[in-house]
Amino acid sequence: MREAEAENIFEPNAFVLGTVTDQNTPSSRTVLLKGVDEHGFHFFTNFGSRKGAAISGNPAVSAVFGWYPMYRQVxxxxxxxxxxxxxxxxxxxxxxxESQVAAWSSHQSQPIESRDALDSQFHAALAKFNTNEVPRPDYWGGYRIVPTRIEFWKGRSNRMHDRIAFTRSLSHQGEADNWRIERLQP
Ligand SMILES: Cc1cc2nc3c(=O)[nH]c(=O)nc-3n(C[C@H](O)[C@H](O)[C@H](O)COP(=O)(O)O)c2cc1C
Known part of the structure; x- marks a missing residue:
């Protein structure tokens, strides 16, 4: 991530989040990494969104950081x-x-009849909160991705790319094994 920032990659913290519902329907979308700690990788969103609904039925997720100008992916x-x-x-x-107010003005992933209707929801929320402190809606918050596999891919022009995979298992209580580290064929 630091190298991607130093290379001025646009939105180096953007990643493609993959989810799968409990009915086995996969979907993907971009979100922003907003923190990392010893537990995992944090992003923020609306729990009532399509991704939130998928995660509540099945917490298995994937993340792709595609730093293409560096010929790398994680x-x-x-x-x-x-x-x-x-x-x-x-x-x-x-x-x-305005971003805080926007969280109150959007039922993320729900249909709405027009752009005008969406703008009126936003202006109504702006008027309601005015300059007051905006409380966090209870349907808005963060997830951390607790990793079981992390692969670092570094491309080479002769296609003999480097792939280093870290894998571990997690118990239902969240207890993790040690990482196993392997080099994979490209
Ligand atoms: C660069 C970029 C960053 C984004 N960051 C976020 C984010 O951090 N959180 C979020 O909820 N949506 C973010 N979005 C919007 C999502 O891609 C997506 O449209 C939205 O979350 C609804 O997804 P869903 O209907 O699959 O739940 C971002 C989109 C782009 C292109």
Missing amino acids: LIEGVARPVPGQDADDYFHSRPH
Whole structure:
């Protein structure tokens, strides 16, 4: 990530989040990495969104960081767990006022009849919160991806790419084994 920042990769913290519902329907979308700690990789979203619904039925997720100008990718697999409410509050309140209001004005992933209707929802919420502190909606928060597999891929022009995979198992209680490290054929 530091190298991607140094290379001025656009949105180096953007990754493609893959989910699969309990009915085995896969889907993907881009989100932003907003933190990393010893537990995992954090992103924030609306729990009522399509991804939130998938995760609540099946926490298995994947993440792809595609740093194509560097000819690199990092691939993560794991389970998504909600971050503590205090962490979500801290991040929510670090966001610009309009972004906080937008969280109140969008039922993410639900249909709406027009752009005008969406704008009116936003203006109504702006008027309601005015300059007051905006509370975090209870349907908005963060997940951390607790990884069970991380693969670092570094391309070479002769196609004999480097692939280093870290894998471990997680118990239902969240106890993790040591990482197993393997080089994979390209
Ligand atoms: C660069 C980029 C960053 C994004 N970051 C986020 C994010 O951090 N959280 C989020 O909920 N949506 C983010 N989005 C929007 C999502 O890709 C997606 O449209 C939205 O979350 C609804 O997805 P869903 O219907 O699959 O739940 C981002 C989109 C792009 C292109």
